[in-house]
Amino acid sequence: AQSKNLKLVFVTGGPGSGKGTQCNKIVEHFGFEHLSAGELLRAEQNSDGEIGKMIKGLINEGKLVPSEMTVKLILNAMSKCSNNKILIDGFPRNDENREVWDRVAGLKPEFIIFITSSEEVMQNRLLSRNEGRDDDNLETIRKRFKLFNEQTLPVIKHYESIAAVQKINGMQSVEDVFAEIRPLFNPILQ
Ligand code: UP5
Ligand code: MG
Numbered sequence: 452a453q454s455k456n457l458k459l460v461f462v463t464g465g466p467g468s469g470k471g472t473q474c475n476k477i478v479e480h481f482g483f484e485h486l487s488a489g490e491l492l493r494a495e496q497n498s499d500g501e502i503g504k505m506i507k508g509l510i511n512e513g514k515l516v517p518s519e520m521t522v523k524l525i526l527n528a529m530s531k532c533s534n535n536k537i538l539i540d541g542f543p544r545n546d547e548n549r550e551v552w553d554r555v556a557g558l559k560p561e562f563i564i565f566i567t568s569s570e571e572v573m574q575n576r577l578l579s580r581n582e583g584r585d586d587d588n589l590e591t592i593r594k595r596f597k598l599f600n601e602q603t604l605p606v607i608k609h610y611e612s613i614a615a616v617q618k619i620n621g622m623q624s625v626e627d628v629f630a631e632i633r634p635l636f637n638p639i640l641q
Contacts, residue, residue: 461610
């Protein structure tokens with residue numbers, strides 16, 4: 452991606468809030484490239500050696516992978532894609548993620564989509580997802596919720612003071628959630 456005409460949008464929200472699902476809709480309707488930090492890390496955990504093992508261990512514990520590693524994976528994926536419209540799903544997740552992003556990448560999002568939901572709804576979705584994710588068990592889900600509340604919510608709050616954070620009610624059908632997200636893209640895609 453060329454940084455000159457780059458349209459970067461962050462998509463955030465708790466585990467199971469529907470980030471990936473809504474990113475797929477945005478890709479379909481607006482031709483964005485979807486980069487999920489979690490998916491990039493899950494691909495990396497299958498690589499040989501100690502790094503793969505370390506990432507696997509952290510994800511299974513609902514902990515964050517070191518910021519430098521995640522930022523490197525995102526930037527690497529960005530450099531490989533020719534699309535200048537990019538969604539970054541599930542990043543930054545804490546203040547350190549954000550600091551490293553600002554220092555290493557230095558790219559500001561057009562806006563941030565924050566999909567809200569109750570833990571009860573998110574937990575039910577994750578437990579019935581059946582995609583074989585190692586972190587979709589009750590014990591790890593609880594740890595993921597705790598990390599989101601303690602570390603990710605404060606970063607979202609921080610962004611509210613410097614960028615547009617668009618809060619979307621995630622407790623509706625996939626179509627109804629997208630109906631709220633869709634108009635956000637009109638102003639930046641003129
Ligand atoms: N579903 C979705 N929307 C629905 C709706 N409106 N109505 C009914 N059902 C709906 O959706 C989850 C499930 O719900 C699906 O079955 C879907 O069909 C259904 P999905 O769109 O997958 O939700 P999403 O928010 O993407 O959930 P995900 O589990 O991916 O969120 P997490 O934030 O937990 O996972 P992520 O992959 O981002 O991160 C995983 C781990 O990677 C982290 O815990 C961490 O260990 C590590 N990580 C880092 O260390 N650093 C990072 O920067 C990023 C990740
Ligand atoms: Mg996801």
